Every structure is written in structure tokens, then in C-alpha cells.
Amino acid sequence: MTTTMTPKSREGQVAGFPKEQAVALTERNAYRAKSIRRTGTDESPVLFHFRKHSTGMHSYVHTMEAADGTEQEIRPADFKDWEIVESRYPGYLEDLYGSACSAYRWNSFDPEERARTDIYRHERQLCADLLSIPEEKREQYKDGYRKRLADWFGSLSRCASPAVTGPAGFDRRKQEKAEQACQNKQEELESWRERFLAAMKRMQDKARPEEEKQEEAWQSLKKDIADSARTVLELDTGKIRGYNRALFVSSILNKVMTYVNRGEVEIVQKAVDFIRNCNEGVKKPVITPRNRFFQFPEMAARVRERLLAAREEENNEIRFDGGRLVWNRQADRLQILFDDIPDDARRKELKSNGFRWSPKNKAWQRQLTMNAVRAAKRMLNLQNT
Structure with missing residues (x-):
């Protein structure tokens, strides 16, 4: 038996919408209706639930919710008696309905x-x-x-x-x-x-504060280090067996070395301090104090100095037949700028050597390293320059 509802206002429910803001409820726009009321009345809006239940393939039941929380089915044939006073979606795609039907x-x-x-x-x-x-x-x-x-x-x-x-x-x-x-x-x-x-x-991400990015990077690295260190300690205490301890230690070293090569001194120092804390109070340290791991902060500082010095240098370039090879030190990129669009064979060669097209810089580029320079000179036949 269907319960007859009398729409009432309730806390948290939008009411009193101007009539000129309402639009007729139809099958076409029902998906974006949030609250509805009877057309031509000043009744308080009631919540509308699009496709609240499914009764089979492509068969759905829509409901409207009264002030006391009870729900009543509303059939598409009755939409003509109702109007939308609040929407869930703006209807950016509603005009594509005809194309979708076709x-x-x-x-x-x-x-x-x-x-x-x-x-x-x-x-x-x-x-x-x-x-x-x-x-x-x-x-x-x-x-x-x-x-x-x-x-x-x-x-x-x-x-x-x-x-x-x-x-x-x-x-x-x-x-x-x-x-x-x-x-x-x-x-x-x-x-x-x-x-x-x-x-x-x-x-x-580029617009985020540097401190926020640094903290996010550290939390991610800290989680990886903690997981590996926990496994090492469980192996040392006999809680688990069958794993190679050295592999987990190498994993920690390799992950932190990534930040050493970027000159991220602060993150590297936090990683070293974290391992020192792990070593305290255990019979066998996770990483022995003689390991080069504890020299990583000094290594990262030297890398940072080299990177800063390189970025302060002026860009230089080499002309070749059909373009330029540019050392963009500020962007830390080696860039190849062609006078004309390279053919398919040349583009495949560039990609196989690690160069990617940058729409922003209008150049084929990769990170500025000695390997990048050697690859570019080999491709462009500039070995003698």
C-alpha cells in the first residue's frame, strides 16, 4: 500500500525557493534533481532520490523523501506534476541527450x-x-x-x-x-x-610550498624505510625466517641514495637519524655504523653544491645541421630543438634514447646528465664537438 505524503520543511532541508528558479522535472533532467516540489505551489521541497533502487536491467525506482524520513515512489509518468528547485549537478552534458539517444x-x-x-x-x-x-x-x-x-x-x-x-x-x-x-x-x-x-x-604540485612537498616526500620514504627495518629486526630476532636480510638493507640504502643524488640533504639526514633510532636498544643494528649509509648527508651536501653551481652557469648550445643542442641548466634539461618536425625514424630514435617531447618548451629533452650528453652527441653525430 502506497503512503500519501504531505511535504514538510525540516532542519537541513532547503525551502522557499523562488518559483522563477524552478524547472520542470523530466526524465531527461531527473538525474540531477536534488529536491523537488509540486509545480505551481509554495510547498516545502522534498528530497528526490534518482534511481534509488534497481528492479532489473535498465529498470529503476525513483523516490522522494518526506520530512519524517519515509520514502514514496515517484514514477516518470508523474514527473510532469513536479519541478526541480535544487540540483546536484549543473547539467553540463544535458544538451547531449539527443546525441546519446541516437x-x-x-x-x-x-x-x-x-x-x-x-x-x-x-x-x-x-x-x-x-x-x-x-x-x-x-x-x-x-x-x-x-x-x-x-x-x-x-x-x-x-x-x-x-x-x-x-x-x-x-x-x-x-x-x-x-x-x-x-x-x-x-x-x-x-x-x-x-x-x-x-x-x-x-x-x-609545482605550486605547493616547498616545505609541504619535502614533508610529503619524507613521510613516504619514512614508511618504506620503517617497513624494511621492521623486517630486518624480525629476521634478527627469529620472528620470521626465509628472507635475505641483505636485500632489505640494500633496499633502504638504494631508496635513500635516490635523495642523495638529488641533493636532498634534509631528507637524507632524517633518514639517517631514523636508522640511528632503530639501532638503539637492539642487539644487532639494522645498519652497522661502519656502513657508508651514515656518510650520506655529507654526500648529499656535495651533490647540492654541484647542482647549485651548475644552475648558476649560463646555458650553452651547439648548432648542428637542422637544429640546436641546448644545455638548459636552469631547467636541468638537455634539449634538442629542430628547425623542422623530425620524421618518424628520428622520433623513434629520440624516444629510445630517453628524450621526450615538451610542448611547453617546444623541444625534445631529458634530464641534464653526462649520459644524456653522450646519447645526444651520438644521435646528432657531434662526437668531435
């Missing part, structure tokens, strides 16, 4: 429901992504996301299923090509999204 016209028995599912899923993903993107980049992301999603819908609209169209005269080979093209468009959207979000994370 995308499933030949390959689904319920294209409208599949379209609503896709719009809901992608709108939710888009809004979640925007939370991690700087405000000045959000419009660019929305435009790029919408374009690639529309391209995918367009490609999907050329895919057909013999179960929907009928098997007579069905061109299987043509459909295989259409399905591959559709998959490529979907992968393009996913790949672009991953690259964009990764670039935003790098940009935000």
Missing part, C-alpha cells in the same frame, strides 16, 4: 534509458574531475570533455546490433570497423582525461 538507436532495445545512464555517469565524472582542476582551467576541461564525449556518441551511432536491426543483410565486416572506430573514440576520451588530470596535478 548513439543507441541501432544497438539497444531501450536507447533512451541507455542515454540517460551515460549522461548521468559522465556528468557525475565531469563534476568530480572539476573539483581537482584550478578554476582558470575548468572551462578548457569542460569544452574538451564535451567535444570528445560528443565524438564518441557520434561514432557509437554508427554501430549496429543484428538483434536490434534484424540479421537479414547485416554487414558484419562494416560493423567491425565501426565498432573499432567507436572504441578508439572512447579510448581517446579516457586517455585525454588522464593526461589532462595528470597535468593539473603536476601544476598544482
